[in-house]
Amino acid sequence: MRILENLLYTNDHEWIRVEGNEAYIGITDYAQHALGDIVFVELPEVDAQFNAGDAFGVIESVKAAADIYIPVSARIIEVNEEISDDPSLVNKDAFENWMIKVELLDKSELDNLMTAKDYEEHCSKEE
């Protein structure tokens, strides 16, 4: 399982890469592996706003559907249409293939997220 150092993580296996007041968000390698072959991704509309912990989209494998939660309060700037067209990209590289690009509404919420090291420990407990 891959975990990248420069990202922050949630309990629910989302990652966020912060760039100034903006950020990219996706699901982790652990999550894509647990889901199996991903066959459908539903992403939000641009400009939609979410509070930290809200479900912003859905990801489906052959067998199951799972909500994806936003790590921090944010406004959607862009969605990754490439993964809507070919959801299997998320299986190929879950960190490269982000889902949404957002504007952060409250940067202090980032303090509630896990570092790579914490996340690794979190995953090892779920095994």
Next chain:
Amino acid sequence: MENLKRTPLYEIYSKYGGKVIDFAGWELPVQYDGIIPEHEAVRNSAGIFDVSHMGEIEVKGKEAFDFIQNLITNDISKLENQQVIYSMMCYENGGVVDDLLVYKFNDEHYFLVVNASNVDKDFQWMVQNKKGFNVELDNISSNIAEIALQGPKAQDILQKLVDFDLSEIKFFYCKRNVKIDGVDCLVSRTGYTGEDGFEIYMDNDNAVKIWEKIMDAGKNEGLKAAGLGCRDTLRFEANLPLYGNEISETITPLEAGYGFFVKLDKENFIGKRALLKQKEEGLKRKIVGFEMIDKGIPRHGYDVLANGKVTGFVTTGYFSPTLKKNIGLAIVDIENSELGSEVEIVIRNKPQRAKVVSRKFYTKNYKK
């Protein structure tokens, strides 16, 4: 996972990368490599499944024929020795107790294969309905392992392990006492995938040995270990029903569209009166195939709307690995069941458009 049952093949799951889940009280692999690659292996070459959780019940005695003829909806009067038939078993009200395979060894000896989740219920039902019949029933489920080898390469693979020409076993026939590596097996040309293939029964102690022998024989044939995940997508594409989805205590075989397996001209069987009445009065609802027009994957249990009102629910739905489309089966009121009509599937509280289509999503590839 406590108190879950394990098949004698449990030990091989981790060796082949199996991801184990709780299925009807059993620890079974939902997948090994992945549902899609396993599904494709079965369609294009071959897959091997542990289906030892299935139940087996032996029926022996002078009136075995009469007992089964009364118990099930299909007609076994024309069955030859070593022939196999698929049937439903109904309640008096026409609801389904279970679906099953009936193997005829001879007039006084039959072998029934039922769903894992229903074994106890089925056995009880049979015992309850054996009054007046001179038969003995034996639930041998816990002694028997079953391996399904399915796909266009299934015969080539199994042929390497037996000393007779496998084409002797015709579609829906079986052969007893087949020696595989010295082990006595029952082999039938049957399955639950829409492909050619075999189901192989043996005693528990030899299951691992036979599994590995088949794995070895299939090494260069594209054989893959396959889990319950693709078993369901495969049977669904081939329009084969799953108990609890397309047929159940509340969905009759006629509503489900499997009237072919209900012989209403047979003298008598449990549920005949109710099913005959349902046929005469005309169906009020039935199962249809549908294809999504809008985005979204339909899932078991989702509501189906017509003109904004609930007309039924999805019995099975998937992203079809073979067709690469979002399709499903749904039971709907008869007035909304016509091919080409538009309905809506409620996916996460949003109605999404779908079109009623033929249920023959995939043309079965049997060797008959």
